[in-house]
Amino acid sequence: MTSIRTIALGAVSVLALSAGSALADGEVNIYSYRQPELIQPLMDAFTKETGIKTNVLFLDKGLVERITAEGANSPADVILTVDIARLTEAKDGGVTQPLNDDDINNQIPAQYRDTDGNWFGLTTRGRVLYASKDRVSEDAITYEELADPKWKGRICMRDGQHSYNIGLFASMVAHHGAEYTEKWLAGLKQNLVKKPDGNDRAQAKAIHAGECDLGLANTYYLGLMKTNEKEPEEKDWAASVKVLFPNAADRGTHVNISGMALAKNAPNKDNAVKLMEFLASDEAQTIYAEQVFEYPVGPNAKVSEIVAGFGPLKADTLPLVDIAANRKTASELVDKVGLNDGATQ
Template identity: 50%
Template sequence: MTHTARLALALLASVTLTGMAAPAFAQSGEVNIYSYREQSLLQPLLDRFTAESGVKVNVLYAGDGLLERVAAEGELSPADVVLTVDIGNLVGAEEQGLTQKITTPVLDERVPAAFRDDDDNWTALSLRARVFFVSKERVDATALTYDDIAKPEWKGRVCTRPGDHAYNIGLIAQRIAATGLDATRTWLTAVRDNLAYPPSGNDREGVKNILAGTCDLSISNTYYMGVMLNNDAEPEQKEWANSARIVYPDAETDGTQVNVAGGFIAKYAPNVENANALIAFLLSDEAQSIYADTNYEFPVVPSVSPSELTLSWGTLKPASTPLSEIAAHRAEAAALVDELKFNEGAQN
């Protein structure tokens, strides 16, 4: 059986297992992407890449299961580039042997060391900060720290999504990396007991509850402010967003915790040169600006400015803890959430 036939067979099996459409098998002048990122967010970037490079882009979009698919397909996988969110997925892919070294020199030239793998097996493509949305009416503070929300004055005023969600696991893992496990246990216990209700829903629900008066501070990702303010399909979300303002925790000290959207080149990528060209493009000023304007995220390339809307929320000073170090504490963070029964809410 030829290599092309094996690729086609692997893709057919993939479709049979999942019921999802898969990209065409690899050909010269093409690049195949597996993406967790939504099509509406990614397509403007890919259209520009094809227009400038002439390389055809085939994309398989899915909400989950793509890393497992790449692993199951093995040497037959047609995937060239995998785009995902959360540092846990990027480090997990490397640990499973699903990656190969990104060789475009653009990577080391443009991405700070804290936001890429030491051996260039993955890279961040944009940043998202874990911040505080606070009530415009009931919170006067303009500067807050993560330690502040563990203080008695915030009793019954804090809300967040479940503690075992990747966004909160990243925050807790960063705290472990920065302050140690015991200090983080003490902090997370106090945060749990300051919760207005047991963690539930998503980041938008927390902001909705600020408007409702259920809580005064929601731990949320920055970009949800932009998403809600521009949600014409559900205009009530504009009201939620307008009831709150963003405070960047630890902006004047250690910096705000960030997570990433990023990508890697698959170990058995059939179009390695095109994959590296795509990564280089995604780190260009043009692509980084598109990320910023479309997704309300922060460019990972320091010289590229966030969107005007994002800048209106304040200035992000990212915490300096390397992403790989944060990822190393994710299992401890998850265990701590379970140990403290965080998702049951306040216990005193």
């Protein structure tokens, strides 16, 4: 069985996630890829409102494998995760079940939920450009422009095969086709100042250090850096960049999601549905968005003050299922053009 790290929240012990106790009244079991401290305020609010206890199992990886191995006796009720890839992985792995719930469907736009009801988006994050405040005068940009030679030696990014980048590249395939995207990736490659490396925060660090002028990154990392009291140097990195929302003047910026799904064999299904309805509410999405510096998908949920300071996000309306369908092609194109090798002389 896949090795995992577990964290039990509140007064709940890890043993509460055994199949036997999962059947107790007034509980719901959550398997989460999301860090426990980020979802704890949501769990506290749900328990306060309903009296239902939440048992959270945090997994670094192997969620689908874990639930598959547990089989029909799995205690998992609700799956929480980030990234469309992991949501579709859960569906394709056969560990979710469809849910047709009017309260949830009315809250979550169709582009952010599975057509069969196997997963639902809760918050979005834009795949944006961090730009040097000192060296980039532009306040508008498109993804297509990243292949323009004017940016040669000025762009940095993390591994081209990382799921965040593959999502963006898959959206380019969906919009423009594979042939165009291959040429675009080749142009982007030639504009890289170095081989892709690090994480999204590292791109802000590189801009602060003067190594590059533009960095592909998710919006929420900027909020995390701005509020990082444990590593205050990250505040300096964040202060050196501004956010450019690509394609804001036309189709909109590519977004990815955090989301939820109803586990296939949920032993506490009624409570699971109550939790999912709560998570889809404007109240919960406002709490969630404040915690993770993301954009809620609910019609009346509010963004945090820090996120509002990034500027308005006009999201690409392309359904995420269409993007997910092109991820394999995008991954193959990354290898085909040798994106991770960096620019050639």
